[in-house]
Amino acid sequence: MLTIDRYKCGYCGACVGVCPACALELVETWLEVSDDCIECKRCTKICPAGALALMEDRS
Amino acid sequence: MKCDVVIVGAGPAGSMAARTAAQKGLKVVMLEKRQEIGDPVRCAEGVSKASLARLVNPDPRWIAAEVKGARIYAPDRSNVVMSEDRSGNEVGYVLERKIFDRALAMDAARAGAQVMVKARALGLLMKDGHPYGVKAMRFGEVFDIQAPLVIGADGVESKVGRWAGIDTALKPQDIEVCAQFLVHSELLDDEYCEFYFGNQIAPGGYVWSFPKGKKLANLGIGILGSRSESGAPVRLLRSFMEKNLPDARVLEMDVGGVPVSGPIESTTADGVILAGDAARQSDPITGGGILNAMNAGIMAGEMAAEALARGDTSKEGLKPYEDRWRATIGKQIAKHYELKEFLVNLSDDDLNSLSSSLQSEDISKMDLKGMLRVLFRMNPKILWELRHLII
Numbered sequence: 001m002l003t004i005d006r007y008k009c010g011y012c013g014a015c016v017g018v019c020p021a022c023a024l025e026l027v028e029t030w031l032e033v034s035d036d037c038i039e040c041k042r043c044t045k046i047c048p049a050g051a052l053a054l055m056e057d058r059s
Numbered sequence: 060m061k062c063d064v065v066i067v068g069a070g071p072a073g074s075m076a077a078r079t080a081a082q083k084g085l086k087v088v089m090l091e092k093r094q095e096i097g098d099p100v101r102c103a104e105g106v107s108k109a110s111l112a113r114l115v116n117p118d119p120r121w122i123a124a125e126v127k128g129a130r131i132y133a134p135d136r137s138n139v140v141m142s143e144d145r146s147g148n149e150v151g152y153v154l155e156r157k158i159f160d161r162a163l164a165m166d167a168a169r170a171g172a173q174v175m176v177k178a179r180a181l182g183l184l185m186k187d188g189h190p191y192g193v194k195a196m197r198f199g200e201v202f203d204i205q206a207p208l209v210i211g212a213d214g215v216e217s218k219v220g221r222w223a224g225i226d227t228a229l230k231p232q233d234i235e236v237c238a239q240f241l242v243h244s245e246l247l248d249d250e251y252c253e254f255y256f257g258n259q260i261a262p263g264g265y266v267w268s269f270p271k272g273k274k275l276a277n278l279g280i281g282i283l284g285s286r287s288e289s290g291a292p293v294r295l296l297r298s299f300m301e302k303n304l305p306d307a308r309v310l311e312m313d314v315g316g317v318p319v320s321g322p323i324e325s326t327t328a329d330g331v332i333l334a335g336d337a338a339r340q341s342d343p344i345t346g347g348g349i350l351n352a353m354n355a356g357i358m359a360g361e362m363a364a365e366a367l368a369r370g371d372t373s374k375e376g377l378k379p380y381e382d383r384w385r386a387t388i389g390k391q392i393a394k395h396y397e398l399k400e401f402l403v404n405l406s407d408d409d410l411n412s413l414s415s416s417l418q419s420e421d422i423s424k425m426d427l428k429g430m431l432r433v434l435f436r437m438n439p440k441i442l443w444e445l446r447h448l449i450i
Contacts, residue, residue: 008290012101013216013235014316014450018284020228027179028093048236048314050290 001055008051013045015052024053041050060202062086062173062398064363065193066210069096069164072335072352072359073212075114077174078165085308085367088204089171090162092179097160101315102216103108103239103277105252105269106349108151109144114353115166121123121159122152125272127250133414134407145426149254149347153269163353165210183209183222183331184219190223208372209357210332212352217337227339231284233320234262235346237278238292241311244304247276254297256410258386261287263403264300264346279303281317281346283403291403319343321396322389327377332416334359338389344395346401351388358383394448401445409441 011029023036024043044052062079076087104123129146130235132138143151168174178197183190184205192205211219216232220227247268255266263283268276278294290372292314300307326338334340335352342351361379366372394411405413416437419427422430428449435442435449442449 010065010312010314012316014131014234014284014312014314015219017214017227017316017318018229018231018234018367022218022221024216024230025218026179033079034345044240045290046231046234046287046316046318048238048287048292051291052295055061 002037002039003053003055004031004033005051005053008049010049010051012048017048018042047049060087060088061205062206063367064088064210065090065202065204065206066195066212067178068212068335068337068351069174069176069213069404070160070212070335071163071349072356073164073210074160074167074190074339075353075356076210076212076360076363077172078163078170078332079357080363081167081170081172083360083364085364086290087167088206089167089172089179090193091164091174091176094177096164096176097157097250100313102156102349103149103267103279103346104156104271105149105347106152107146107148108156110148111152111351114350115163117152118162119154121162123155124153124249124425125408126150126153126252126402127167128252130251130253131412132253132255133258135150135411135414137418138413139417139422140251141425141430142423145424146252147345147427148342148350149345153252153271154349155414178186180213180219183219188329188330195217199430200400208330208363208366210334210363212334212356214275214336215318217333219327220328220333220337223330223331224398225323225331225333227323227327227333227337229284229316229320229339231287232320235281235317235319235344236284236287236292237279237281238296239277239313239315240296240300240307240309241271241275241310242249242278242304242307244307245274245317246304246306248276249274257422258297258407260299261295266296278307279313279438303345317341317346317348319346319396319399321383322393325381326384327374329374330372332359332377332380334361340384340392342392342395343399351392352414354388355384371386397448412441413438
């Protein structure tokens with residue numbers, strides 16, 4: 001599951017621009033992830049602030 | 060609600076499109092999802108004096124500084140200096156984007172466009188596979204805006220194109236990921252825009268210092284997405300600052316992503332035009348996007364007026380926009396994309412050799428093309444693959 005560290009996020013939208021699944025949306029300062037996320041890790045790699053991470057799903 | 064054209068995004072592309080379309084008598088609505096236009100900034104704010112003056116009257120209220128030129132540092136810190144009028148689209152003025160963007164939106168409003176802030180496009184309205192406006196949300200309230208044409212000027216995170224079936228997703232090798240601090244330091248040069256290259260300093264990109272008046276500067280970094288890792292831009296910028304400007308005080312922090320994909324296959328669809336970063340029209344070498352966005356915005360606004368007069372907003376009917384931007388700003392974008400693909404693969408030794416070969420030449424009056432020609436003459440081995448761009 002993609003997690004967002006909102007204390008780090010600089011709401012720049014770079015992650016939205018690289019998302020191949022159109023699963024991210026930036027609402028002013030609030031980044032939203034939809035169920036369309038395919039966990040490809042493009043966004044975690046390019047996030048300038050290091051606010052995005054992919055957590056192992058334990059459920 | 061109904062109008063002739065809905066513009067999504069009130070940056071330089073959106074505002075120029077809105078102003079142009081409104082001046083031509085169209086009923087224009089421009090949406091901005093943020094509650095404040097121009098803030099937060101995601102830009103180094105540099106722009107060429109002459110090129111800007113061709114588009115809008117320079118106003119001291121949004122000019123933070125004027126510079127004499129650009130100083131470019133190789134990894135070994137040897138440097139070359141280019142004068143302001145030869146340094147390309149990003150050197151001359153350093154703007155105050157928070158004021159500049161608002162002024163452009165204000166011009167659009169004065170021309171008759173309706174501007175809505177805290178208003179976000181949620182999707183396209185579709186009928187028989189043809190868009191006829193946008194679904195929007197303003198201050199929590201959802202409503203429809205019907206219009207035969209939508210201009211997507213919604214920046215790096217653009218959705219309008221994707222909704223219309225244009226794949227604008229950027230590959231990691233086609234985005235520069237950036238961080239920037241507005242810093243105060245006694246060590247800053249107030250007269251030159253500075254660029255620092257090196258694979259250790261900024262892999263596949265560069266560090267910049269753009270003066271913003273009395274010992275203030277935008278100190279920023281861009282790293283090629285494919286060579287970056289989580290949080291790298293902020294981390295590398297901080298280490299550059301600690302090493303080179305130990306007395307620096309940080310007054311603002313910005314992050315951002317800049318498209319460096321070169322011209323994409325299509326920037327139009329039925330009922331949709333893309334402009335600016337949304338159309339990936341930023342410069343792949345410099346990352347500069349303000350002037351290209353403004354020019355594309357004007358072309359989009361003109362196209363809107365023509366298409367509505369003809370009653371044809373189909374993709375075919377919007378082809379003149381496609382042709383016009385590719386024949387103007389698109390040429391340089393395409394060329395600079397090739398140059399970028401080459402430059403990001405140079406080693407520090409290559410970059411040092413190129414810089415050292417320029418030390419004995421007078422390049423103060425040369426533009427990028429002239430400089431490349433000299434570089435090619437003196438370093439044919441390194442630059443052989445670029446010969447078709449230079450000769």
